[in-house]
Amino acid sequence: MYIDSTLHSLRVDRAIRWIVGRIERTARRHEHELRNDIVVPAIDVTRPTGAVDLVAKENGYVVSVDTGRLDDLATERSLEIVIRTGTGRPVVAGERIGWSSAATPPDERTLTDILDCVAVARDRNPDSDIGHALHVLVDIGLMALSPAVNDPQTRVQCAEALTQVFSDLARQEIGIRTRVRADGSPRVVVIEDTIGDWLDAAGRQLLLYGATDRTVTAALLRLGRQGERAARSDRDRQLAPAFAADVDEVRAADPVTEGRVW
Numbered sequence: 001m002y003i004d005s006t007l008h009s010l011r012v013d014r015a016i017r018w019i020v021g022r023i024e025r026t027a028r029r030h031e032h033e034l035r036n037d038i039v040v041p042a043i044d045v046t047r048p049t050g051a052v053d054l055v056a057k058e059n060g061y062v063v064s065v066d067t068g069r070l071d072d073l074a075t076e077r078s079l080e081i082v083i084r085t086g087t088g089r090p091v092v093a094g095e096r097i098g099w100s101s102a103a104t105p106p107d108e109r110t111l112t113d114i115l116d117c118v119a120v121a122r123d124r125n126p127d128s129d130i131g132h133a134l135h136v137l138v139d140i141g142l143m144a145l146s147p148a149v150n151d152p153q154t155r156v157q158c159a160e161a162l163t164q165v166f167s168d169l170a171r172q173e174i175g176i177r178t179r180v181r182a183d184g185s186p187r188v189v190v191i192e193d194t195i196g197d198w199l200d201a202a203g204r205q206l207l208l209y210g211a212t213d214r215t216v217t218a219a220l221l222r223l224g225r226q227g228e229r230a231a232r233s234d235r236d237r238q239l240a241p242a243f244a245a246d247v248d249e250v251r252a253a254d255p256v257t258e259g260r261v262w
Helices: 002-033 067-077 108-115 130-145 152-169 195-210 214-230 234-252
Strands: 038-040 052-055 060-065 080-083 096-101 118-121 176-180 186-190
Touching (some): 067 108, 130 152, 130 195
Antiparallel strands (some): 060 118
8 A cells, every 4th residue: 555655646746747847848938939029917908999809710729829920910901909818718609809900990801810810729739828737737736635535745746836837937928918019009919828817726726625734725825925926017916915815814714723823
């Protein structure tokens, strides 16, 4: 039994390290592909009056957005283009995923050309989708938290791996992608998930199911503090401290350990 448990731990440890490496490789590839974009932490994308909706043509997940081609179309046809559904997001046929505006409303051919720049597939692509591997890491942690598995080491290891990942991601150019005019105003905007979005989604799932495990909440508190340090935008600087505060509240409410110093 001891040998089986040890072998299981080694396999899980290897899987977690592989996933962390996969996230790092995907982030580097993502940054390379976006090298001609200007990445910003926040931007006003209020839909202007008279804008024409961009509607998804099929069900699936966005696996890539060609900002270079979008910029060419925007330049050639004097357009402003906003894609609100970035990489990794699910879409449904007929759903609005963005809009385009111009002095003269774009015709059907132009709208088709714009939508062709947004690649949709049935499955998420781990080579371009940082959030996909993050969700896999969280899923492992959630399985370890389940009563059927009850693997304390793995669930803490997942939370600690997330902290490492967010520390690495903070050094990458990740965020809202833009292409701009000579005067600096945006011509193309693609709303991608930010570090704050991922931290909020990943951390809160683990907090929901691991609230009674002090080792898990301690690791999640470190994750929240790291998110505060890594935050680049006002929104991320609100999400990370809010998550850390919620972890603190959960820990303080534990009647077994209330009043202790951790």
